[in-house]
Amino acid sequence: MVQKDQAELCPATRPRRFYDYTLNEKLLYSSFLLLVGVGYLMALAYLYTSFDGIDGKLGLSVEDIAENYYGNRSGTRLESALRGSMAANIDLQQRHHIIAWLKSGAPRNGYESTIKPILAERCVACHAPASGLPIPDLSSYEGVKRVADVDTGVSLHSLMKVSHIHLFGIALVAFGIGLVFRFALLPAWFQYTLTLLPFIAIFSDIFAWFLTRWDPVYAYTVVAAGALLGLSWVLQITISLYQIWFLRCRVVPEEQP
Ligand code: HEC
Numbered sequence: 377m378v379q380k381d382q383a384e385l386c387p388a389t390r391p392r393r394f395y396d397y398t399l400n401e402k403l404l405y406s407s408f409l410l411l412v413g414v415g416y417l418m419a420l421a422y423l424y425t426s427f428d429g430i431d432g433k434l435g436l437s438v439e440d441i442a443e444n445y446y447g448n449r450s451g452t453r454l455e456s457a458l459r460g461s462m463a464a465n466i467d468l469q470q471r472h473h474i475i476a477w478l479k480s481g482a483p484r485n486g487y488e489s490t491i492k493p494i495l496a497e498r499c500v501a502c503h504a505p506a507s508g509l510p511i512p513d514l515s516s517y518e519g520v521k522r523v524a525d526v527d528t529g530v531s532l533h534s535l536m537k538v539s540h541i542h543l544f545g546i547a548l549v550a551f552g553i554g555l556v557f558r559f560a561l562l563p564a565w566f567q568y569t570l571t572l573l574p575f576i577a578i579f580s581d582i583f584a585w586f587l588t589r590w591d592p593v594y595a596y597t598v599v600a601a602g603a604l605l606g607l608s609w610v611l612q613i614t615i616s617l618y619q620i621w622f623l624r625c626r627v628v629p630e631e632q633p
Pocket residue numbers: 453454457458461462465466495498499500501502503509511512514523
């Protein structure tokens with residue numbers, strides 16, 4: 377008997393659904409979801425334009441993402457220019473000198489004795505502030521150094537900055553969408569999974585940024601987690617919007633005594 381007294385009587389209510397809400401609340405939820413949806417599309421467009429072509433090829437690719445976080449460690453910008461677009465401006469012997477200097481870590485003393493004269497002869501006509509061109513300044517050691525360092529991708533410091541902003545920001549958006557989505561009428565397992573998925577995806581995505589800095593193969597994880605986030609939000613938003621406006625409840629006729 378003691379046990380029965382202690383147990384709280386649970387109210388026999390069913391969970392609330394979208395059809396339980398007033399028109400005002402439905403309008404509020406719908407506008408929030410729509411605006412967040414537009415925000416998400418805008419984020420995708422921004423992502424595309426800021427990552428597109430990092431690797432020199434058109435279109436956003438896994439390689440672009442890998443190169444952003446990991447860098448292009450096979451060489452320096454100066455070396456690839458000397459072997460590629462700027463090759464015509466220099467003879468083989470001089471190129472050999474510069475590349476050997478790059479491989480030795482681009483020290484200042486070597487610059488003064490051998491590199492500076494070559495650059496002055498071959499490159500500085502264009503590559504100096506006086507030319508007014510938006511191209512690397514090769515007339516000073518500092519300027520040369522900027523294209524002579526191995527590209528190791530985004531710095532840990534700026535990665536931490538971007539990460540915490542994303543974690544706070546996206547977590548709040550995911551929370552807002554989840555708050556609305558909890559009223560959807562769905563099989564419980566499906567609803568629980570879909571509720572958790574955005575949070576897992578955000579965490580994996582940002583964690584994978586750091587992993588990609590370490591090994592470019594994790595660029596695939598970044599893409600997969602991003603796709604998972606997109607998919608779960610699309611489902612949460614469309615299911616919610618549909619049920620807000622179209623799901624009705626059937627009134628069970630009261631039984632006659
Ligand atoms: C006739 C003018 C001219 C000369 C001479 C010249 N460049 Fe350039 N350079 C450019 C222009 C224009 C660009 C930007 C367009 C491009 O990347 O092709 C550029 C781009 C570069 C870049 C940047 C590539 C990147 O990663 O974006 C490097 C590095 C470079 N040049 C190195 C050199 C070196 C080293 C020499 C001398 C051997 C040299 N350039 C001679 C005009 C010149």
